[in-house]
Amino acid sequence: MKYKILKALDIAGLAVLDPIVRLIYREEPSEQVRKIILFIGIPAFTFLCFMVLWAYIAPRHTTKSGEVPTPAVVWDSAKSVWVFHERENIKEDDFRVSGEERQKRIAMVSAELEKLKPQLAKVDALLTKAQEQAKAETDKAVAPIMAVFEETKAKYSADSTARKKALTDLAGTIKADDKSARSEYLKKVEAHLAQTDVEKGNLQQIKAQMDAVMNRKHQGLIEARLAKNRVAEKVQFYSKRLENLGDNNQQQKVLAAKESLDKEKEKFSQASGRALYFSALKIQRAEDRLGRIETSTYAKPWTFPAQIVRSLGCVFLGFVIATVIAVPIGILCGLSPVFMAAMTPLISLFKPVSPIVWLPIVFIIVGGFIDDPEQAPVHPAFLSSAITVALCSLWPTLVNTAFGVAAIDKDHLNVARVLRLGFWSRLFKIVIPSALPLIFAGLRISLGVGWMVLIAAELLSSSEGIGKFVWDMFNNGSSQTFAQMFVVVFVVGIIGLMLDRTMIVFQRLVSFDDAPTAI
Amino acid sequence: MSQTSQHLAADSTTKQTENGEPNVTNQLTRRPRKTLTARIDPATRLIAALSLVAALLVAISPSKVLADAPSGEKVYLDIEKDSLKFGFIKLTDCAPIVIAKEKGFFEDEGLQVEVIAQPNWKTLLDNVINGNLDGAHMLSGQPIAATIGFGTKAHIVTAYTLDLNGNGITVSNNVWEQMQENDPALNTPTPKHPISAKGLIPVVRQYMDEGKKLQMGMVFPVSTHNYELRYWLAASGIHPGMYSSTDKGGRTDAQVELSVTPPPMMPSTLEAGNIQGYCVGEPWNQQAVTKGIGVPVTTNYDIWKNNPEKVLGVTKKWADENPQTHLAVVKALIRAGKWLDAADKDGKLVNREEACRLLSLPNYVGADYDVIKNSMTGFFFFQKTDKREMPDFNVFFKYHASYPWYSDGVWFLTQMRRWGQITESKPASWYHETAKSIYLPAVYEAAAKMLITEGYISQSDVPFGTDGYKPATSDFIDGNKYDGKDPIGYINSFKIGNKDPK
Amino acid sequence: MSFLEMNNVSIGYGPSNARTEVLENVNLSVEENEFVAIIGFSGSGKSTLISLLAGLESPDSGIVRMKGKTIGEPGPDRGVMFQNYSLLPWLSVFQNIELAVKQVFPDMKKGERKDYIQNYIDMVSLTSAEWKKPHELSGGMRQRLSLARTLAMKPEVLLLDEPLSALDALTRSVLQDEIIRIWEEDRRTVVMITNDVDEATIMADRIIPLTPGPKATLAQDFKVELPRPRDRTTLNFNPDFKALRNRVTKFMISVNEEAKLLRTSRNLKCPDIEPISLAQVG
Ligand SMILES: Nc1ncnc2c1ncn2[C@@H]1O[C@H](COP(=O)(O)OP(=O)(O)O)[C@@H](O)[C@H]1O
Numbered sequence A: 001m002k003y004k005i006l007k008a009l010d011i012a013g014l015a016v017l018d019p020i021v022r023l024i025y026r027e028e029p030s031e032q033v034r035k036i037i038l039f040i041g042i043p044a045f046t047f048l049c050f051m052v053l054w055a056y057i058a059p060r061h062t063t064k065s066g067e068v069p070t071p072a073v074v075w076d077s078a079k080s081v082w083v084f085h086e087r088e089n090i091k092e093d094d095f096r097v098s099g100e101e102r103q104k105r106i107a108m109v110s111a112e113l114e115k116l117k118p119q120l121a122k123v124d125a126l127l128t129k130a131q132e133q134a135k136a137e138t139d140k141a142v143a144p145i146m147a148v149f150e151e152t153k154a155k156y157s158a159d160s161t162a163r164k165k166a167l168t169d170l171a172g173t174i175k176a177d178d179k180s181a182r183s184e185y186l187k188k189v190e191a192h193l194a195q196t197d198v199e200k201g202n203l204q205q206i207k208a209q210m211d212a213v214m215n216r217k218h219q220g221l222i223e224a225r226l227a228k229n230r231v232a233e234k235v236q237f238y239s240k241r242l243e244n245l246g247d248n249n250q251q252q253k254v255l256a257a258k259e260s261l262d263k264e265k266e267k268f269s270q271a272s273g274r275a276l277y278f279s280a281l282k283i284q285r286a287e288d289r290l291g292r293i294e295t296s297t298y299a300k301p302w303t304f305p306a307q308i309v310r311s312l313g314c315v316f317l318g319f320v321i322a323t324v325i326a327v328p329i330g331i332l333c334g335l336s337p338v339f340m341a342a343m344t345p346l347i348s349l350f351k352p353v354s355p356i357v358w359l360p361i362v363f364i365i366v367g368g369f370i371d372d373p374e375q376a377p378v379h380p381a382f383l384s385s386a387i388t389v390a391l392c393s394l395w396p397t398l399v400n401t402a403f404g405v406a407a408i409d410k411d412h413l414n415v416a417r418v419l420r421l422g423f424w425s426r427l428f429k430i431v432i433p434s435a436l437p438l439i440f441a442g443l444r445i446s447l448g449v450g451w452m453v454l455i456a457a458e459l460l461s462s463s464e465g466i467g468k469f470v471w472d473m474f475n476n477g478s479s480q481t482f483a484q485m486f487v488v489v490f491v492v493g494i495i496g497l498m499l500d501r502t503m504i505v506f507q508r509l510v511s512f513d514d515a516p517t518a519i
Numbered sequence B: 001m002s003q004t005s006q007h008l009a010a011d012s013t014t015k016q017t018e019n020g021e022p023n024v025t026n027q028l029t030r031r032p033r034k035t036l037t038a039r040i041d042p043a044t045r046l047i048a049a050l051s052l053v054a055a056l057l058v059a060i061s062p063s064k065v066l067a068d069a070p071s072g073e074k075v076y077l078d079i080e081k082d083s084l085k086f087g088f089i090k091l092t093d094c095a096p097i098v099i100a101k102e103k104g105f106f107e108d109e110g111l112q113v114e115v116i117a118q119p120n121w122k123t124l125l126d127n128v129i130n131g132n133l134d135g136a137h138m139l140s141g142q143p144i145a146a147t148i149g150f151g152t153k154a155h156i157v158t159a160y161t162l163d164l165n166g167n168g169i170t171v172s173n174n175v176w177e178q179m180q181e182n183d184p185a186l187n188t189p190t191p192k193h194p195i196s197a198k199g200l201i202p203v204v205r206q207y208m209d210e211g212k213k214l215q216m217g218m219v220f221p222v223s224t225h226n227y228e229l230r231y232w233l234a235a236s237g238i239h240p241g242m243y244s245s246t247d248k249g250g251r252t253d254a255q256v257e258l259s260v261t262p263p264p265m266m267p268s269t270l271e272a273g274n275i276q277g278y279c280v281g282e283p284w285n286q287q288a289v290t291k292g293i294g295v296p297v298t299t300n301y302d303i304w305k306n307n308p309e310k311v312l313g314v315t316k317k318w319a320d321e322n323p324q325t326h327l328a329v330v331k332a333l334i335r336a337g338k339w340l341d342a343a344d345k346d347g348k349l350v351n352r353e354e355a356c357r358l359l360s361l362p363n364y365v366g367a368d369y370d371v372i373k374n375s376m377t378g379f380f381f382f383q384k385t386d387k388r389e390m391p392d393f394n395v396f397f398k399y400h401a402s403y404p405w406y407s408d409g410v411w412f413l414t415q416m417r418r419w420g421q422i423t424e425s426k427p428a429s430w431y432h433e434t435a436k437s438i439y440l441p442a443v444y445e446a447a448a449k450m451l452i453t454e455g456y457i458s459q460s461d462v463p464f465g466t467d468g469y470k471p472a473t474s475d476f477i478d479g480n481k482y483d484g485k486d487p488i489g490y491i492n493s494f495k496i497g498n499k500d501p502k
Numbered sequence C: 001m002s003f004l005e006m007n008n009v010s011i012g013y014g015p016s017n018a019r020t021e022v023l024e025n026v027n028l029s030v031e032e033n034e035f036v037a038i039i040g041f042s043g044s045g046k047s048t049l050i051s052l053l054a055g056l057e058s059p060d061s062g063i064v065r066m067k068g069k070t071i072g073e074p075g076p077d078r079g080v081m082f083q084n085y086s087l088l089p090w091l092s093v094f095q096n097i098e099l100a101v102k103q104v105f106p107d108m109k110k111g112e113r114k115d116y117i118q119n120y121i122d123m124v125s126l127t128s129a130e131w132k133k134p135h136e137l138s139g140g141m142r143q144r145l146s147l148a149r150t151l152a153m154k155p156e157v158l159l160l161d162e163p164l165s166a167l168d169a170l171t172r173s174v175l176q177d178e179i180i181r182i183w184e185e186d187r188r189t190v191v192m193i194t195n196d197v198d199e200a201t202i203m204a205d206r207i208i209p210l211t212p213g214p215k216a217t218l219a220q221d222f223k224v225e226l227p228r229p230r231d232r233t234t235l236n237f238n239p240d241f242k243a244l245r246n247r248v249t250k251f252m253i254s255v256n257e258e259a260k261l262l263r264t265s266r267n268l269k270c271p272d273i274e275p276i277s278l279a280q281v282g
């Protein structure tokens, strides 16, 4: 049993858990404890240190463009991303639900809304109060500075006028041949200008004081705003639900359409002459409408979880394309030095090209093949992103495959020669299996590269996915924007890690020697 | 009876005699009107005009004949397509599209509409052209530029203007201080508006003396922002540079160089010092104030009172293939516009807070509610100390704002010519014809009529009977007069810019 | 005309400026069903010789023939057992043999093939290791697997390149007997490379020493005229056997001395120490 578990862990790439299992089976407890500390304790500790450091530094580092979000803020923002997702799902569900369930929900939502009403009034009142208070505080703080500012400004401007007047007056008294008086005069003008600069500086300082007061954060106000927003968002959500359960509800619309169709049929049975024709026409249209409503789908916005799934789909498609291209070409390169020589310039030329360059090119090419995106089996933006991912990620696989095939052990080839294996069986029974560990090592790097490139590709192509989420949130410029970027960092990181682990498992399955495959 | 309606009527009559089907709305946008006018003589036109109302109403509600009064009965259109995708850029003026969706106006027309954020104006346009999107929230200049082939060429049309005004020009703190020095009148917490670019002249000179040029950001070569910023600078005698067949960046002879910067990057680019000012829509001017990195000096309302800003653009092909759907979309948008501008007795905009709440959802504009609220509810912060009421900063429906005026199209064409985006001189007739091939008031009017019948809007909400040209106006920062009927004269009235022979 | 023959075969490696002539003027003829042991020092070119016979290498000059026909590409009729086993590491014991069997006997039915393979696995006592991969086997086990694979091909000629060198003495003798048994059963031609004079003497009909390289060549052969079956327990007391063994050993040592002299005359700084035990120098 124990060894089965250990083996499973090993294959699953979870060798970290090895000592825990051994400890449970009481095998060399002290050794296992040492390993646990080394392989789990220390990483956990560093991660903890990182979090603490982050939590400490974040609030202390602010730029004008924004604050670095603390872990707590990021967590909140992750939650709100999730809440948005859930709410959209509920709305969609409401759109579809019918019968008793619908009634139940209407009752529930209405009750909820009733409960929210007094809350809304309360937070509204609180907000008004907080706003007034903040304004009063600011005004109180600003008023004296403002007074000083105006006063100083008036004084300075009076002073300046006086000085100017004195200078112009003095100018009148200077004689034509009085050189020293002239240079004296120049100095005075200089002094006057210097004085003006000083005054300007002083005014600027007062203004800065004023700005500082204006910029002061009013905790009460911020909280009141947040509270208000929370309640108002809920009200909005429940109101929309009520709509989707009511007139907007698919089943309701179908019923209404059926009713008007029935009415029209009734009319039809009595109509005659020209009216009969119009009535028939109307029935036809009503039937069309009914059909449309019955098959209509709720236009739901893309939410982050859905976008993650789509990104995974995209990277997977790109990865498959990359593999399908890279492995055969790599094998050909490995087999034939001529082919390798032919490919080398192309490979070296295209390998360093960035996804940002590939994407527009791919977009045009893909667009040329897809006339009507609505009819296309895959969305062109999705396909373009996938191909871009493929173009950027196929190189490690290609190079590794070529290398793996070229470096095949001569002895293995001798076996093939002695057995007189044909080209294909030599390829599939000797060459490919022997290159497989290297191919998979390449695939693993490719998948990593692809995952990294994908975000950029999606961002540019506006194909729904994590990249589009990033760009949209960045465009939002809301107070949550930065926190959402951090959420993306973690999501992308964790998924990347999982993809890598998956590849390690595959790599293990094909590796025939005990060479280590991962750190 | 308006000019356009007559053409329509003529069209419908011919169709009616051909196949006996009173299916007028289907014909609304099928054929280029010009060729028809040429073909039909005045006598038929008269008869046709008379039969129009009948034909139209018969099509709308077959059992009713000739009734303009609101009946409250819902008109269901034979839409060709019931699930649509509209693109938008995260700016508050996409509001009519968002509202039409969230308030169920699209659904009332039997449409399921997905509203999808686009990364930039270029991609948005491309997505409309290649069919990824059915239509989009576009800069007024985009359909025009696309149609005449400046940039990507494609025939784009519009039957609905989304809003008026809504942009601002922000300069960096540093430039603002220098402007204040140059013009002491500005050196108060609440300077008098409108602020012209006069105070900027010495700054521009100083930069040029140092062998540099002041840099300013705008969002797209054919954006209203580009033309507004140029207008503002040129009105004070600062040359913003000319476009030419060899200079696609529009920097020839520039004293201030303009460059394209995506809206969300504006504040940070300004802070980084790559640009010293920018012209952009909301919330990006207010962001500069809240973050204390710049000062909005003027809004486009001050540059040109009630200037057209964004439109709903669709391809001509789409409009031709989906005439009924197009009508349904415009109906929903008119309702949304009306809803957005609904005011109580005191003129307070009653629905704007709810609109802000909706716009602040992350899948729409997504900025903080409190930031969006500022400008949308009729306030604008010029500085922290300078909050002003600007009730008309965002106009969606008032003043017949959503009507697709030919004169708006002509104005953008004149600016494209003025700055050399249109490289050769054109006769006045070209301006009118081009505007008429892009702006589709007939669709708007047909949709509005149905809404009147349904009781959602009233007769006075729609400028029936207009020839599509707004009266001449001098509501510009420099007091120059614009008359859409005389594009050449208007182009020649500017000191800076191309001039054309009469 | 003998079954397998080499006429004035020479072969060398490397470019003309840094060339090593490995074999020079090698002449060999092996009769059908004969068991020949070739004995020589490490690096003298034994494996090269096997490669030439198998067709894996072609000679620079001279001719290698089998049944009168010049040897071209290698084939399963000349079963080679490689010195370094050449097992396919991604295949299990069973699959390694299966690959060869499938190729050589494509018409064999599945069940039949399984028994056939199992038979060879049992023969080399790998019975409980059928599903192990080569890297899970000890050196000796790998060598046995390699042998089983070669035998399973039922080749006309068995070319064994130090087939038993990695085995412990006990297994070694068992397999020696086994090879002899198989050989006697269906009487195939065998060329075996070895560095063990005892082994050669016990197994072969003829022992041919290979002089130390470079430019190695085959020396005068020693006929082993001991009666078969040879019983190793009694053989140790057989004077003929002892005499032959001593003669061969002496000869090998003397050619080695010669070579050493040759080499020292070429390079005087070379230390004057050479391994004497042949068993160590395989
Ligand atoms: N492919 C090769 N390229 C160059 N030299 C080789 C090659 N194969 C063998 N040799 C050389 O030929 C000589 C004989 O090698 P080999 O036949 O393997 O010796 P043995 O099997 O007797 O130990 C050695 O000196 C070795 O270095």
Ligand SMILES: [Mg+2]
Binding pocket: C043, C046, C047, C048, C083, C161
């Ligand atoms: Mg050897």
